Amino acid sequence: xxxxxxxxxxxxxxxxxxxxxxxxxxxxxxxxxxxxxxxxxxxxxxxxxxxxxxxxxxxxxxxxxxxxxxxxxxxxxxxxxxxxxxxxxxxxxxxxxxxxxxxxxxxxxxxxxxxxxxxxxxxxxxxxxxxxxxxxxxxxxxxxxxxxxxxxxxxxxxxxxxxxxxxxxxxxxxxxxxxxxxxxxxxxxxxxxxxxxxxxxxxxxxxxxxxxxxxxxxxxxxxxxxxxxxxxxxxxxxxxxxxxxxxxxxxxxxxxxxxxxxxxxxxxxxxxxxxxxxxxxxxxxxxxxxxxxxxxxxxxxxxxxxxxxxxxxxxxxxxxxxxxxxxxxxxxxxxxxxxxxxxxxxxxxxxxxxxxxxxxxxxxxxxxxxxxxxxxxxxxxxxxxxxxxxxxxxxx
Numbered sequence: 215x216x217x218x219x220x221x222x223x224x225x226x227x228x229x230x231x232x233x234x235x236x237x238x239x240x241x242x243x244x245x246x247x248x249x250x251x252x253x254x255x256x257x258x259x260x261x262x263x264x265x266x267x268x269x270x271x272x273x274x275x276x277x278x279x280x281x282x283x284x285x286x287x288x289x290x291x292x293x294x295x296x297x298x299x300x301x302x303x304x305x306x307x308x309x310x311x312x313x314x315x316x317x318x319x320x321x322x323x324x325x326x327x328x329x330x331x332x333x334x335x336x337x338x339x340x341x342x343x344x345x346x347x348x349x350x351x352x353x354x355x356x357x358x359x360x361x362x363x364x365x366x367x368x369x370x371x372x373x374x375x376x377x378x379x380x381x382x383x384x385x386x387x388x389x390x391x392x393x394x395x396x397x398x399x400x401x402x403x404x405x406x407x408x409x410x411x412x413x414x415x416x417x418x419x420x421x422x423x424x425x426x427x428x429x430x431x432x433x434x435x436x437x438x439x440x441x442x443x444x445x446x447x448x449x450x451x452x453x454x455x456x457x458x459x460x461x462x463x464x465x466x467x468x469x470x471x472x473x474x475x476x477x478x479x480x481x482x483x484x485x486x487x488x489x490x491x492x493x494x495x496x497x498x499x500x501x502x503x504x505x506x507x508x509x510x511x512x513x514x515x516x517x518x519x520x521x522x523x524x525x526x527x528x529x530x531x532x533x534x535x536x537x538x539x540x541x542x543x544x545x546x547x548x549x550x551x552x553x554x555x556x557x558x559x560x561x562x563x564x565x566x567x568x569x570x571x572x573x574x575x576x577x578x579x580x581x582x583x584x585x586x587x588x589x590x591x592x593x594x595x596x597x598x599x600x601x602x603x604x605x606x607x608x609x610x
Contacts, residue, residue, distance in 0.1 A: 241487035259442030269447030350418030368462030373415030400436035489543030
């Protein structure tokens with residue numbers, strides 16, 4: 215990295231990004247065109263906020279789990295900012311990220327002023343106060359040289375000279391607010407802002423967290439946070455080696471060819487928005503499936519028989535509750551349950567207490583024939599499992 219050259223110069227291959235950008239717009243519009251119930255919006259927003267905080271702190275080596283992040287979010291939402299005398303360094307990092315995320319959401323609402331150097335300093339102070347104080351002053355530019363990275367993650371990188379930082383940061387905000395960058399698509403602009411800030415590396419610690427929060431703030435201000443607030447931090451964490459290696463790869467030559475990093479980022483944003491749509495689709499499928507069960511239960515197919523009898527209705531209702539996907543953003547809208555696990559549950563055992571197990575298996579088979587459920591067999595264990603078949607919605 216030659217800091218004497220003009221730093222804010224870049225190129226990328228738009229053609230290689232076009233398909234991903236089309237997908238982003240399609241997923242964005244699909245999600246925004248749906249009016250969601252308040253509890254769905256709240257859950258989606260919360261899940262994304264937890265994932266963003268977990269991802270950005272885990273990338274810096276924080277070992278705390280998503281469940282711990284969720285707990286700390288509850289504490290903050292209840293009006294507490296954490297107790298710095300009781301919180302560990304790792305817990306304080308989580309609390310800081312939650313509070314900084316809240317501040318960014320307020321500061322960068324769509325009609326507010328564009329980002330300035332002071333905003334970035336505030337983010338850094340909020341992210342690192344009371345937790346990252348070794349060789350770092352929260353809210354202050356560093357006054358010493360830094361070398362970061364490792365050979366197994368693409369090599370090492372020397373941050374900008376300390377004496378150049380005040381001037382470079384002014385140039386940086388002028389750059390991200392320039393006509394050239396404002397003409398870029400919001401996702402590309404956010405990724406470029408991320409890349410150049412983490413490349414300057416203006417702070418003693420917390421540079422990655424600040425850069426990812428700047429990126430999230432730009433996306434939020436450009437109205438690219440669909441049904442809530444989130445960023446790409448979780449995607450970066452799940453693909454940590456590629457994330458860190460591509461950042462370094464793109465720094466090797468100037469002007470920077472940022473095609474690999476931007477491609478990686480827009481792929482990630484596309485997959486994140488697809489996950490949002492999966493969440494909404496799964497919720498809608500379950501609501502409509504439940505309404506379909508009621509219709510089928512109330513539909514007579516003979517003088518003495520309904521489409522579903524009481525046991526079958528109760529069994530499907532139980533499956534609907536028990537097959538919620540463990541990953542709410544998964545493409546698979548239904549969790550699979552092994553048949554022995556299903557038949558051994560207290561609920562199913564009680565429902566079929568007055569009949570033989572053969573009746574249970576016969577009714578499972580009938581529900582499969584009617585298309586309410588489907589069976590799968592594990593190739594290795596040969597154990598059968600069952601899942602809901604949402605195609606039944608179109609049949610009944």
